[in-house]
Amino acid sequence: MTALLRYHSALFLRSQRWLAPLILYAALVVVGVRPGDPVAGSLGIAAAGLLPVSAWAVRICLTQEPEASRAVVAAAGGRSRAHLAALLTGAGWPVLAGAVAACAVTATGDLTGTGGPAALLAGVLATTACALTGGAVGALAARPFVRAPGLSVAALLLGSLGALVTTGSPAKHAVASLVGAEGAVRPPWAACAAAVLLAAVTAAVSRLAAARLE
Template identity: 40%
Template sequence: MRALLRYQGALLLRSQRWLPPVLLYVGLVAISLDGQSQLGSQLGWNAAMLVPALAWLTRAQLVADPPAARACLAAAAGARRPQYAALAVPLAAGLLLVLLAAAGSVWACPAPPGVPLATVLGDGLAGGMVCSLTGSALGAVCGPPLVRTTAGGVGALVIGSVMLLVLSTSPANAAVRELLSSGRTGVRFPMLPLLAALPLVAACWWASAWAAGRAGAASGRESG
């Protein structure tokens, strides 16, 4: 698995498909760092913007592999393990973005009065993790082999991102709401959103890997 993770990480960097979603996220975070928002609210914005950015990055990783290379990986390691590796690398990148955005927010934004900085930062990072997991889940179900066409994938990403951020039943919505209200009511660790995001991302990753295994088996029967 380590070799697959290294391969997917190198593929992501060489393909430069990470540039548009990462630059989108950096731009959305940068324009909001006006120094007037409370730290908790800023961390909530950072987390919210990660949902579409990480979903885009995840789908970009899933389409980065050429068909011939994907067939070689499936023959060597099976179809599911490379799919899991392709999903894990963007998630790791998203968690790194959470840390970098939080560092910039601590520098630019004041903490809510009467609340320790470590508490606000810890809860903000937890909210960012919830949105990272949610964005990864969305990218997994909007990428191949579940959604193969570019138009279908982009449309699903846009609609899914809006729904995950707007619907009150979404883990991302719940985590962001708590962070955005931190200036008035203090901060709370987003335990329930985190507990909801974990099975969500696990189910979406499993569905993506299962579809990859079915596609690999079908390809093997056709070639045989």
């Protein structure tokens, strides 16, 4: 699995397709977060902006291989394992970007009423919840479920929007717990745990579908 993760990460980084989602996320954070704003709301904005970026990154990792390369990797490492490695790569890099953003927002935000470590923990948990929820959206909006590029992009956009506004979504709960926070910031443990469960179930379904449909 380590070799497959390194392979997909190398493809992702060398293709430079990560630049577009990273620039989009950086722009969302710069526009939506101002130094000196209440840290809880700023962390919520940074977390929410990561969801479509994570979905995009997962879709990139699932579709970046040429057909011939995909067949060789599937024969060498197993189709299911290769598919899982692509999912983990696509979701892992956004989690890292979200953690960096949470550190920057915490360092520049207004910490009145809360402590820096507590705010940082809440931000990391919220960005992780949004990244994993976005990863689940990206997995369902790409192969093997949706093969047509136009339909895949449309499903990704609609799914990302739905994940941010639908009641019961881990991402919505994580963002709401920060944006609507008054006083001390409470880390969204439940939302993060639910996002981990959602991502795990989605990955299992996606792996099974890839093994049977491709």
